[in-house]
Amino acid sequence: MSARTLQGNGRAGTTGARPGALGFLTDTTLCIGCKACEVACKQWNQLPMDDFGFTGYSYDNTGDLGATTWRHVAFIERVSDREGRRPTRLKAFQSNWLMMSDVCKHCVYAGCLEACPTGAIIRTEFDTVVIQQDICNGCGYCVPACPFGVPALSLTDGKAHKCTLCYDRLKDGLEPACAKACPTDSIQFGPVEQLMERAKRRVADLHAQGVTEAYIYGDREVGGTGGIEGLNAFFILTAPPEVYNLPAQPELPQRKVLPAFLSTAAAALGLGLAALLSLRRR
Amino acid sequence: MSIGYERRWETRRQAGRSAADEARDSYYGLPAIHKPHWKWSIVLYFFLGGISGASYVVATLARLFGGPEMRPVARAGRYLSLLTVLPGPLLLIYDLGRPERFHHMLRVLKLRSPMSLGVWGLIAFSLFSGLSALIQAAQDGLLGRRGPARLIRAMPDRLVGLLGSGPAFFLSGYTGVLLAATAVPLWTKNFLLLGPLFLSSALSNAVAALFLLLSATRQASSQALERLERLDRLALLAELALLLGLRANSGPVIGRPLDEGRLGQAFRSVLGAGVVAPLLLQALARGRHSGMAQALRLLAGLLVLAGGFLLRFVLVFAGHRSADDPQATFELTRKR
Numbered sequence: 001m002s003a004r005t006l007q008g009n010g011r012a013g014t015t016g017a018r019p020g021a022l023g024f025l026t027d028t029t030l031c032i033g034c035k036a037c038e039v040a041c042k043q044w045n046q047l048p049m050d051d052f053g054f055t056g057y058s059y060d061n062t063g064d065l066g067a068t069t070w071r072h073v074a075f076i077e078r079v080s081d082r083e084g085r086r087p088t089r090l091k092a093f094q095s096n097w098l099m100m101s102d103v104c105k106h107c108v109y110a111g112c113l114e115a116c117p118t119g120a121i122i123r124t125e126f127d128t129v130v131i132q133q134d135i136c137n138g139c140g141y142c143v144p145a146c147p148f149g150v151p152a153l154s155l156t157d158g159k160a161h162k163c164t165l166c167y168d169r170l171k172d173g174l175e176p177a178c179a180k181a182c183p184t185d186s187i188q189f190g191p192v193e194q195l196m197e198r199a200k201r202r203v204a205d206l207h208a209q210g211v212t213e214a215y216i217y218g219d220r221e222v223g224g225t226g227g228i229e230g231l232n233a234f235f236i237l238t239a240p241p242e243v244y245n246l247p248a249q250p251e252l253p254q255r256k257v258l259p260a261f262l263s264t265a266a267a268a269l270g271l272g273l274a275a276l277l278s279l280r281r282r
Numbered sequence: 283m284s285i286g287y288e289r290r291w292e293t294r295r296q297a298g299r300s301a302a303d304e305a306r307d308s309y310y311g312l313p314a315i316h317k318p319h320w321k322w323s324i325v326l327y328f329f330l331g332g333i334s335g336a337s338y339v340v341a342t343l344a345r346l347f348g349g350p351e352m353r354p355v356a357r358a359g360r361y362l363s364l365l366t367v368l369p370g371p372l373l374l375i376y377d378l379g380r381p382e383r384f385h386h387m388l389r390v391l392k393l394r395s396p397m398s399l400g401v402w403g404l405i406a407f408s409l410f411s412g413l414s415a416l417i418q419a420a421q422d423g424l425l426g427r428r429g430p431a432r433l434i435r436a437m438p439d440r441l442v443g444l445l446g447s448g449p450a451f452f453l454s455g456y457t458g459v460l461l462a463a464t465a466v467p468l469w470t471k472n473f474l475l476l477g478p479l480f481l482s483s484a485l486s487n488a489v490a491a492l493f494l495l496l497s498a499t500r501q502a503s504s505q506a507l508e509r510l511e512r513l514d515r516l517a518l519l520a521e522l523a524l525l526l527g528l529r530a531n532s533g534p535v536i537g538r539p540l541d542e543g544r545l546g547q548a549f550r551s552v553l554g555a556g557v558v559a560p561l562l563l564q565a566l567a568r569g570r571h572s573g574m575a576q577a578l579r580l581l582a583g584l585l586v587l588a589g590g591f592l593l594r595f596v597l598v599f600a601g602h603r604s605a606d607d608p609q610a611t612f613e614l615t616r617k618r
Contacts, residue, residue: 144318
């Protein structure tokens with residue numbers, strides 16, 4: 001994992017984001033796990049509470065992103081390595097306790113948007129991905145079409161919901177609620193190009209400070225792969241993506257549409273011929 | 283409107299494994315992606331839609347190339363096609379989170395969304411299916427003998443059938459593409475196989491349904507039934523090959539839901555009782571015309587239909603389970 005995003009295959013640190021696109025840089029090395037982003041998001045977007053209980057999964061009682069949870073702070077306690085050995089030395093920056101505020105990635109090419117059969121999911125003037133609530137009819141196809149498990153159907157109103165990157169706040173020139181509330185600037189908001197430059201500098205700094213595991217998740221090498229062409233909301237991580245429940249090399253599901261239709265058409269030809277030969281008059 | 287929330291993670295921990303165990307190889311074993319909410323109504327739609335499209339194709343080919351002895355097959359195929367396509371829109375609308383907004387599907391046509399294509403394909407096919415059934419009804423004298431019935435009877439039923447065969451094939455097969463174009467590991471891993479599998483299963487189901495209908499009503503000659511049986515055999519063989527291919531292509535991790543638990547049993551039942559057993563029963567009955575042989579053929583038809591429904595059930599719900607398994611997702615998306 002070490003230092004790969006600064007060398008790699010030339011796609012590291014690049015994004016297909018359109019000029020002027022707005023997004024998030026979530027720098028997990030700065031996250032203190034306060035969940036102010038979760039709370040600010042719920043408050044601003046008037047989202048109801050989730051289940052009020054304990055999961056037993058460290059400090060994470062939220063579980064994952066959902067219809068009423070658009071920011072989710074993951075907690076990973078690394079009490080031992082794969083062989084069960086306890087660490088005896090602490091490294092800098094989060095060391096054995098990883099915290100990461102997950103959010104909709106606002107993909108450059110978004111699976112949910114392409115799947116939506118009503119046109120409810122749109123790309124806004126800020127190049128964010130938003131579900132128009134007056135259009136969505138709750139077909140639920142965007143839910144499995146997201147490679148990151150972001151949109152979800154609400155049992156309350158039957159429609160699909162996810163982070164809007166605070167579209168209403170952007171309209172008024174304000175930054176999204178979670179970024180505003182973050183006390184350590186772990187969540188940073190701005191034009192994706194600038195954020196990507198900042199992220200690359202930050203990763204280089206971290207490497208210089210001895211955190212050689214740090215890398216960008218959401219460029220075209222990791223996270224924004226397979227036709228997704230980058231994530232407008234991207235991250236700086238210090239462990240493999242799977243540790244944070246993120247796919248390392250996701251693929252845009254719609255890449256499968258044409259080949260799948262072609263194989264189906266070929267099968268239709270074959271079966272049609274078989275039917276013709278079986279049913280014809282002899 | 284009820285206030286509710288969904289706990290997706292509470293009961294997911296495997297027996298005998300602590301949170302620390304699960305945290306070692308995934309994020310506490312929590313799903314990395316969200317599964318679709320599709321339930322029985324979608325399974326039933328896949329089943330009926332498949333039969334509808336395939337029976338339309340069978341009816342068209344029987345009418346075009348079958349000669350007079352296949353006329354009962356064409357007639358039954360047209361009626362069966364309309365009958366099975368009618369519940370489709372209702373099942374789909376019932377499945378929506380906001381059923382009263384179903385017409386929002388008609389705002390756009392998106393070529394990269396199999397769901398959008400499916401909606402338009404269903405509409406196009408319904409028109410053809412309705413028209414062909416109408417012509418058949420006029421030919422059968424069900425609409426009377428005068429006025430509009432004469433006009434309808436004069437319509438070119440073979441041309442309509444030929445034009446409608448494209449949408450018919452589409453309706454039977456697109457459901458496989460619909461599943462393939464998602465992030466669900468089991469479905470997307472088998473993206474080339476699902477469409478052909480749905481198609482061949484639809485064909486075997488439609489032929490079995492027509493065989494049962496025509497046998498029960500004693501409408502068709504034994505010659506026509508023999509031809510149907512031959513087609514059923516070919517479709518079942520294709521289905522068998524595709525099912526085995528699907529299992530092999532899924533691999534040990536992504537294919538786990540096809541092996542384990544009740545879904546694994548159901549998958550084996552599809553293979554054994556839904557495909558292999560009908561093939562054997564038909565082989566036993568071949569060339570014989572006793573009452574016993576006829577009973578075997580009917581049993582084979584029933585098994586094919588049950589297997590077709592169960593196949594769609596297994597594919598949908600095994601997909602759910604593979605979406606819930608982070609290891610399956612990571613198997614697919616691991617850095618290579």
